[in-house]
Amino acid sequence: MKAGFRAVVVALGFLAAGLLSSVEARADKLADILSKGVVRITVFADVPPFGMMNANRELEGFDIDMAKLVAKALGVKLELLPVPAASRIPFLLTDKSDMNIAAMSITAERARQIMYSAPYADTSLAVYGAKGLALKSAADIGRNRVAVAKGTTEDLVLTALAPGADIMRTEDNATAVQAYLSGHAQLLAANSVVVVELAKKNPAKEFDFKFALRRAPAHVTVRLGEHTLLRWLDTLIFQSTLNGDLDELHKKWLGGPMQPLPAL
Template identity: 55%
Template sequence: MRKLFAGLAAMAIAAFGAAEARADKLQDILSKGVVRIGVPLDAPPFGSQDANRKPIGFDIEFAEMVAKGLGVKLEMQQITGANRIPFLLTDKVDIVISVMGLSPERARQIQFTAPYANTFLAVYGPKSSTVNSAATLGSARIAAAKGTTQELAITEAAPKANVMRTEDDATAAAAYITGQADLLATNSIVAQALAKQNPNKEFERKFTIRRSPAHMGVQMDQHNLVRWLDGFIFFNSLNGELDRLHKKYLDMPMDPLPTL
């Protein structure tokens, strides 16, 4: 019996040691000298590509800042609203920086940092549309990227809404711009950028879904990494770098952000 308990104890210790070794993602990043960050390329001004197909945007530059702060090489991976959390859960990326809003449902799967950008979610459409709430959507076809906070919120608020669920934000925007959809549910800053790029298309805000600051995301048990990222956000809030990014990409200063 003593041998049995000793064997079980050894197995438990080994499992605990393996879990500990696996758990400290921050130390792993520093040891390997590489951080894998998932970023969007379908949600300007947070992430898109320039004429030379080079990634540009708020989240792109912020990811570069994070890697520099860690003192490691950056390995960027393109993600969409639908696969942001799966990429974390399957360990394809270490960090997600993709204008991601926090919800209690998501917080059961991953861990969020403090917010780094101030935005809200809303539904946009032409001035002629009489929609002014989720209850008045009626048969209007509303485009929203699958798995995003806005798509989930619309579905919850209006289960019978005619939602056109696209694979990413760019496809949702294209559906509205080309007339395949009557309305668009998206981030306020994304709508602002789309309006500038498409001056002949109306982007009137029909109703606000909710305030939705952007957070970074990491795997659920990565407490050391999320603590470092929180400190990074705090430091760059004080030194003006986050305010610079807000002015550069969002055309506004950084307002005080809520805390977790």
């Protein structure tokens, strides 16, 4: 064997060993969760009925119960991490959380960084305002300001539909709602289920449906490449659909039984 060829073979051997070591060093996320005995899940704390603080300053809501379901099925402790919408993906990418359960719907752009489970809840996104405002589509927004939480699907869809609109992007959902309630914005882009809760708590404010943005099933999300954890989540969602657990959560938090959801 010539010296030059031998050197190449040795170098390739070291490279292969290094790659193998790197793969072994990066533990599978599901195995990592089970080993540590804790699952870290990002959730909302300001988006009722998915996640909010109750009178005792405790987190509750559909997604909170979903997170508890995940932790129970894994047999580990649950660490809830309340975050604004824009922080959900960064927390996954920087390994500050293991998964996100905060009413996240699918976009092709997000799918370049994260992976989506099968849907576990079905909702829709729309724009709302006072009854006196005559709007039927994004083209009718005109000079009306629209409040929306930065980084949400409603923000992305609304921006694509009305790039020239006066969109007030806030740091979180609560601030967007407050901007609409206070009159700093004439319109609110939000989840249909969230608006139902807002209307109940703010009877003096009108939340009249103006136009739809898109249907928006909610999915659990994990970091790109965590296929084993994603497969486990899909299995849990399938099982929870069959045994009625998800139906009970829909009745408890969304006001009705679970409807058939589209396949991913």
